[in-house]
Amino acid sequence: MSDVQPTVTVDARGVACPGPLTSLIKAYRKAKNGDIIEVLATDAGFKADVEAWVKRTGNELLSLTEEGGVIRALIKVTAR
Amino acid sequence: MARGLGIVLYSGRADTLVLAGVLAQTAANYDMPVRIFVTSFATPYFMKEKPEPKLPQEFMEWGQKMFEGMAKMKAPSWYDMLKDAKELGDVKIMVCSMTMEALGFSKDHVDPIVDDVVGAATFLAEMSDYEVIFV
Numbered sequence: 001m002s003d004v005q006p007t008v009t010v011d012a013r014g015v016a017c018p019g020p021l022t023s024l025i026k027a028y029r030k031a032k033n034g035d036i037i038e039v040l041a042t043d044a045g046f047k048a049d050v051e052a053w054v055k056r057t058g059n060e061l062l063s064l065t066e067e068g069g070v071i072r073a074l075i076k077v078t079a080r
Numbered sequence: 081m082a083r084g085l086g087i088v089l090y091s092g093r094a095d096t097l098v099l100a101g102v103l104a105q106t107a108a109n110y111d112m113p114v115r116i117f118v119t120s121f122a123t124p125y126f127m128k129e130k131p132e133p134k135l136p137q138e139f140m141e142w143g144q145k146m147f148e149g150m151a152k153m154k155a156p157s158w159y160d161m162l163k164d165a166k167e168l169g170d171v172k173i174m175v176c177s178m179t180m181e182a183l184g185f186s187k188d189h190v191d192p193i194v195d196d197v198v199g200a201a202t203f204l205a206e207m208s209d210y211e212v213i214f215v
Contacts, residue, residue: 016154
């Protein structure tokens with residue numbers, strides 16, 4: 001999935017919970033179906049939180065990875 | 081998941097105020113409406129001039145550690161979390177009129193973050209589709 005080009009990148013590194021999810025939601029509200037949102041976060045809870053959010057809202061989680069303490073989520077907007 | 085989140089916020093403890101902020105902001109993230117009924121010892125913190133939130137004596141050590149840690153993480157204050165939640169979604173804060181009067185506060189003292197001064201009946205009347213927690 002590393003070849004997917006995000007429409008927008010949300011940099012929430014260093015932001016404490018629930019900030020990263022709020023940053024994602026702010027980007028999501030401006031997004032349209034088909035957009036890809038990339039979120040970078042360092043909050044340990046973000047991994048589970050973004051999975052829960054995607055499940056509840058019916059959007060698509062393309063990938064969820066962690067490298068060097070940075071969590072990277074790629075979300076395809078499908079439920080706008 | 082419930083349609084909305086109702087929070088009865090009665091404790092003026094620093095940790096409880098943070099919890100209310102986190103839950104309100106998260107519920108707003110989920111597009112859940114949030115209604116907060118501020119009563120008892122939480123009331124002074126919703127006036128313009130706020131006392132310093134208190135930590136419970138029995139958890140003093142952890143409390144200090146937690147707030148030092150949150151400062152280091154640059155975590156927002158409970159007040160900013162509630163403000164964020166209100167910008168983000170359908171979040172309303174109501175203050176208990178009885179407690180306010182008992183504590184000697186008038187409407188002029190109320191912080192602008194508060195939407196209304198009401199009785200418990202107003203809050204409960206809205207709660208049929210809400211999951212209500214008490215903190």
